[in-house]
Amino acid sequence: MKKLTFVTLLIVLLGLSFIGQAQTYDSILFKAEQGEMESQLQLATMYQDGDGIAMDKNKAFYWFMEAAKQGDVTSQYRVGYMLVVGRGVSKDLPKAFYWCTKAAEQGNVEAQSAIAYMYKTGSGTTKDFNKSFYWYANAAQQGDLIAQYNLAHMYYNGLGVGVGMHNAFKWYKKAADEGYAKAQYGLAIMYYNGEGCTKDLSQAFYWYTQASLQDYIPAQYSLGMMYKNGEGTAKNDEEAYYWIEKSAAQDYEQAQYRLALMYLSGDGLKEDLTKSYYWYSKLPEYENIEKPKGVGEILILGDQPIKKKQRATYWCEKTAEKGSVKAQASMAFIHHNGEGTDINGKKALHWYIKAAEQGYVKSNTVSNETSIIDDKALKEESIILYWCTKAAEIGDLEAQSSLGYMYEFGEEATQDIHKAFYWYTKAAEQGNAEAQSRIAHMFEFGEGASQDLSKAHYWYEKAAEQGIVIAQYNLAYMYFYGVGVSKDISKTIYWYSQAAEQGHKKAQFSLSYMYYNGEGIPQDISKAFYWYKKAAEQGYAYAQYHLAILYYNGEGTEINLSEAAAWMRKSKDNGYEKAKADWDNLELWKYELTELD
Numbered sequence: 001m002k003k004l005t006f007v008t009l010l011i012v013l014l015g016l017s018f019i020g021q022a023q024t025y026d027s028i029l030f031k032a033e034q035g036e037m038e039s040q041l042q043l044a045t046m047y048q049d050g051d052g053i054a055m056d057k058n059k060a061f062y063w064f065m066e067a068a069k070q071g072d073v074t075s076q077y078r079v080g081y082m083l084v085v086g087r088g089v090s091k092d093l094p095k096a097f098y099w100c101t102k103a104a105e106q107g108n109v110e111a112q113s114a115i116a117y118m119y120k121t122g123s124g125t126t127k128d129f130n131k132s133f134y135w136y137a138n139a140a141q142q143g144d145l146i147a148q149y150n151l152a153h154m155y156y157n158g159l160g161v162g163v164g165m166h167n168a169f170k171w172y173k174k175a176a177d178e179g180y181a182k183a184q185y186g187l188a189i190m191y192y193n194g195e196g197c198t199k200d201l202s203q204a205f206y207w208y209t210q211a212s213l214q215d216y217i218p219a220q221y222s223l224g225m226m227y228k229n230g231e232g233t234a235k236n237d238e239e240a241y242y243w244i245e246k247s248a249a250q251d252y253e254q255a256q257y258r259l260a261l262m263y264l265s266g267d268g269l270k271e272d273l274t275k276s277y278y279w280y281s282k283l284p285e286y287e288n289i290e291k292p293k294g295v296g297e298i299l300i301l302g303d304q305p306i307k308k309k310q311r312a313t314y315w316c317e318k319t320a321e322k323g324s325v326k327a328q329a330s331m332a333f334i335h336h337n338g339e340g341t342d343i344n345g346k347k348a349l350h351w352y353i354k355a356a357e358q359g360y361v362k363s364n365t366v367s368n369e370t371s372i373i374d375d376k377a378l379k380e381e382s383i384i385l386y387w388c389t390k391a392a393e394i395g396d397l398e399a400q401s402s403l404g405y406m407y408e409f410g411e412e413a414t415q416d417i418h419k420a421f422y423w424y425t426k427a428a429e430q431g432n433a434e435a436q437s438r439i440a441h442m443f444e445f446g447e448g449a450s451q452d453l454s455k456a457h458y459w460y461e462k463a464a465e466q467g468i469v470i471a472q473y474n475l476a477y478m479y480f481y482g483v484g485v486s487k488d489i490s491k492t493i494y495w496y497s498q499a500a501e502q503g504h505k506k507a508q509f510s511l512s513y514m515y516y517n518g519e520g521i522p523q524d525i526s527k528a529f530y531w532y533k534k535a536a537e538q539g540y541a542y543a544q545y546h547l548a549i550l551y552y553n554g555e556g557t558e559i560n561l562s563e564a565a566a567w568m569r570k571s572k573d574n575g576y577e578k579a580k581a582d583w584d585n586l587e588l589w590k591y592e593l594t595e596l597d
Helices: 002-033 037-049 057-069 073-085 093-105 109-121 129-141 145-157 165-177 181-193 201-213 217-229 237-248 253-265 273-281 295-300 306-321 325-337 345-357 383-393 397-409 417-429 433-445 453-465 469-481 489-501 505-517 525-536 541-553 561-573 577-585
Strands: none
Touching: 002 037, 037 057, 037 073, 057 073, 073 093, 073 109, 093 109, 109 129, 109 145, 129 145, 145 165, 145 181, 165 181, 181 201, 181 217, 201 217, 217 237, 217 253, 237 253, 253 273, 273 306, 306 325, 325 345, 345 383, 345 397, 383 397, 397 417, 397 433, 417 433, 433 453, 433 469, 453 469, 469 489, 469 505, 489 505, 505 525, 505 541, 525 541, 525 561, 541 561, 541 577, 561 577
């Protein structure tokens, strides 16, 4: 009986609680609808957080806006923020700027920092470093760490104010002392370089450490290098490796490059070619990291012991096998000259051809000391032309195709369209798709051979079937207009589709046009929109214009005037005259937005 009484009491109490919450909500809603600003703010916050009611971003925005109109500073900032990120409302940066400014002028520190950023980046307003500096300064004075960091950055770089290293140091220090990692990193740099302060490596080390402990990746790399070099602390290879590896594991390219070199040379680590190559292979373009030259060029062409040359050769070959054209060219040079390996003309030929296929046509005149070519006249020719000719003459179809390219465009050889046609034909007959596409073009326009549209069609089809995108596009064009073949709209659509799927922007545009007009295919505005967008995203002005019109009219998508304005501007800026006219005719400038970074 007691147990039953307790359960009954609990149910009653919970019921009363729910009734109380409902009464509280109804009371707040009633007051908000009557225009009470505090209740409007309270209701907006409840909808925003799902506090006692179901979360509803749209209703949250509505009530924040009602309170903002009455001058509530918190609501004004929330409205601005929601307009920036598109929460509960469509993004609208000019309106966001308006409401954030309202809040900033009332002293809201978050709003001050926000409009400082918008002035700095030109988001929702005209870029103005002076005004950006002004608002960052206001927010920084109120203790906003991000504003303090950005204010220091502006002093450091002279944005909106004269360069002021002492002031940069001051504001980096304020934010750093409060634990802001980016500011700690900036402060460490200033101590390291003696900018705005006395150079102090121990302080640089301290602040790099503080930022690193907060997982700020660039600081971790810098801290590792200080351990490696014994700067501001005792040299410690173990700690150096720990921090550099931690940074490298988070895709920091300088750290990846440094680890690769350390493993290659045994600098603070046990030599390990596998690990060296692992980190090296993660770099997108090795020549852009720290040093202007690739590792092969650094260690092979420099005055290095033979052991290091051999390691570098190994590394370059691994990279060449992955398709790096510069590594392939380096391997050709290595085998040609016996740098870190024996002279091997066959391997040099192999790598020159691989590099030439990717368009590597840098001239290399062979010197008397390093040449493996005995004929004096040949020493004055390009290595690539020499070796490609040798390979082509013994039937290497890739060399034949490369040789055709050289003669067609006059790269590494005197331009000769007839020789280009000859070598392309040799490669095409062996099934080389690129060569098939090139001789199709030459037959189409009568270059190097008499014009023959039926042969052009034949070779375009051969190349298209092997996936050559330009051949697919040209073949579709020939079927559409009946050039060299009977007109066939179904085949036109097929080949435009094949090229479009591979990203050919003109094919995407043509396919869009056919879907839009139902030309040889059932009309499908949604598909037309899809392909116009694909082509527009690649910068094709005509597609950008048509995409803008679809957004403007709500065809294949919902009406979106800001998107219409964005794409019409791109088309206009890319020189399409009709877009320039319709930009004004449709008054799209009214709806133009600038996205925050």
